[in-house]
Amino acid sequence: MKTEVVILGAGATGLTLAYELHKRKIPFALLETSSRTGGVIETHRENKFVFESGPNTLQLNRNEVGVLFEELGLQPVLPSENAKYRYILKNGRWCALPSSPLSLVTTRLFSVKDKLKLMVEPLRRSGHFENETLAATVVRRLGQSFLDYAIDPFVSGIYAGDPNELITRVAFPRLYNLEKNYGSFIRGAIHKKFDKTNIKHPMVTNKSITLSGGLETLIKTLEQKLPAKSIHRNIKLKRWKHNKNGLSIEWIENKRAHSLQTNHLVYCGSSARINDFLRTGALRGTELLSEPTTANVIQVSVGFHQWQGKKLDGFGLLAPSIERAGFLGVLFPSAIFSGRAPENGALLSFFFGGRRNPLDELESDTLVLKSVQKILAQHFETNKKPDLFRVFRYQGGIPQYDIGFDLIAQGIERLQNKFPGLHIKGNIRDGIGLPDRIVQAVQFAEQLAQST
Numbered sequence: 001m002k003t004e005v006v007i008l009g010a011g012a013t014g015l016t017l018a019y020e021l022h023k024r025k026i027p028f029a030l031l032e033t034s035s036r037t038g039g040v041i042e043t044h045r046e047n048k049f050v051f052e053s054g055p056n057t058l059q060l061n062r063n064e065v066g067v068l069f070e071e072l073g074l075q076p077v078l079p080s081e082n083a084k085y086r087y088i089l090k091n092g093r094w095c096a097l098p099s100s101p102l103s104l105v106t107t108r109l110f111s112v113k114d115k116l117k118l119m120v121e122p123l124r125r126s127g128h129f130e131n132e133t134l135a136a137t138v139v140r141r142l143g144q145s146f147l148d149y150a151i152d153p154f155v156s157g158i159y160a161g162d163p164n165e166l167i168t169r170v171a172f173p174r175l176y177n178l179e180k181n182y183g184s185f186i187r188g189a190i191h192k193k194f195d196k197t198n199i200k201h202p203m204v205t206n207k208s209i210t211l212s213g214g215l216e217t218l219i220k221t222l223e224q225k226l227p228a229k230s231i232h233r234n235i236k237l238k239r240w241k242h243n244k245n246g247l248s249i250e251w252i253e254n255k256r257a258h259s260l261q262t263n264h265l266v267y268c269g270s271s272a273r274i275n276d277f278l279r280t281g282a283l284r285g286t287e288l289l290s291e292p293t294t295a296n297v298i299q300v301s302v303g304f305h306q307w308q309g310k311k312l313d314g315f316g317l318l319a320p321s322i323e324r325a326g327f328l329g330v331l332f333p334s335a336i337f338s339g340r341a342p343e344n345g346a347l348l349s350f351f352f353g354g355r356r357n358p359l360d361e362l363e364s365d366t367l368v369l370k371s372v373q374k375i376l377a378q379h380f381e382t383n384k385k386p387d388l389f390r391v392f393r394y395q396g397g398i399p400q401y402d403i404g405f406d407l408i409a410q411g412i413e414r415l416q417n418k419f420p421g422l423h424i425k426g427n428i429r430d431g432i433g434l435p436d437r438i439v440q441a442v443q444f445a446e447q448l449a450q451s452t
């Protein structure tokens with residue numbers, strides 16, 4: 001049996017790619033090792049709460065996402081007005097991240113010296129430091145207090161990462177390009193804002209959205225658009241190899257051996273499992289990639305039928321590493337979107353771990369609960385036991401685009417050259433956010449369409 005494309009992994013990347021190929025009438029098979037599709041995206045309904053594991057929100061800031069949503073008939077659910085308030089922990093107190101020029105002047109998050117430094121940022125000479133870490137970039141252009149109380153918690157919220165490890169060029173290419181192309185972050189941002197050639201899809205917004213029914217609606221909708229027989233779940237990959245007709249792949253499904261011949265084999269699995277996939281390559285000497293740096297994260301959904309703690313009137317609370325608070329952050333999903341908790345109740349999403357916080361003290365769920373209750377008492381003014389408590393553990397969950405990234409990118413290049421038709425996609429490269437995943441899949445489908 002032959003098909004044009006075989007996709008490995010039915011997370012957001014693999015499913016979007018499958019949809020884009022189907023739309024272009026390119027035959028494909030989608031192979032997934034798990035019994036369910038969606039990868040890390042999952043929406044749960046339990047005990048009158050609706051909660052997410054994996055991503056909680058999606059920033060609808062790319063045209064490709066707007067176009068996809070429109071095609072799929074998906075209407076973004078916008079966050080509440082109050083979600084514009086984001087809190088940062090400083091000296092044990094919640095401090096709102098400035099959302100206007102005036103609040104930037106009055107905030108106690110940043111030092112006076114750095115506020116002045118920010119004002120002259122457009123005049124500062126630009127640097128071209130290819131392998132500069134995010135921490136170094138920010139200190140150079142904005143100052144230490146911006147690193148400590150804005151960028152560090154922001155990076156925890158996205159990568160669960162350490163700004164001293166992440167390379168600005170690969171982890172935050174848009175920021176890097178602002179300095180590279182316009183000489184300054186502020187000048188670049190203003191230029192982009194007024195750039196008339198930058199046509200935006202009407203749905204595009206910088207807000208973090210969800211979908212009616214939660215983010216899993218994206219997964220279900222994509223899946224419904226695909227022929228049922230093209231999706232193979234619960235597969236066990238046996239081996240793949242290159243031959244004179246392209247690539248062949250063998251797997252076990254329902255205790256039976258299956259195989260396919262294909263022109264394109266696309267890996268869209270988790271980055272932490274890339275070398276497991278490469279080990280199933282049957283040619284001798286299949287090169288492994290240097291192991292990607294990843295962050296382990298514990299996410300905890302915590303719900304209360306009656307909330308009696310501190311008022312939750314924002315997006316969430318982030319804990320900068322300098323505060324040594326023992327957690328990365330807490331999102332307030334019931335304050336961001338309606339219908340997440342019973343009336344007068346609350347839903348919180350706690351994040352622990354990341355590159356800077358070992359998880360040794362949170363090995364059991366009992367220890368996690370103890371930690372959650374301590375944080376609730378210390379920072380949320382409540383000693384009540386939660387009515388909902390669910391723990392999700394992500395081993396190697398979030399790839400880090402650090403100094404080893406270029407080595408991995410070169411290794412991928414070599415493998416793709418050695419085995420024509422093999423493509424390594426997914427969040428090992430091109431961004432970890434859901435919009436990045438969608439953009440990568442859309443662009444790659446277009447590239448395949450032009451080559452077939």
Ligand SMILES: Cc1cc2nc3c(=O)[nH]c(=O)nc-3n(C[C@H](O)[C@H](O)[C@H](O)COP(=O)(O)OP(=O)(O)OC[C@H]3O[C@@H](n4cnc5c(N)ncnc54)[C@H](O)[C@@H]3O)c2cc1C
Nearest residue numbers: 009011012013033039040054055056057269397432433434
């Ligand atoms: C805890 C957490 C919170 C996050 N929060 C946000 C957020 O708020 N907003 C945001 O935009 N992004 C967020 N992200 C990032 C984003 O969710 C992920 O980058 C994105 O969902 C990854 O999608 P993917 O399809 O590339 O990979 P995955 O979701 O990892 O899916 C890969 C799939 O491939 C399968 N697979 C693996 N190996 C094989 C193989 N050899 N053969 C076949 N199948 C295979 C796996 O079973 C899995 O189903 C978060 C990530 C995590 C872990």
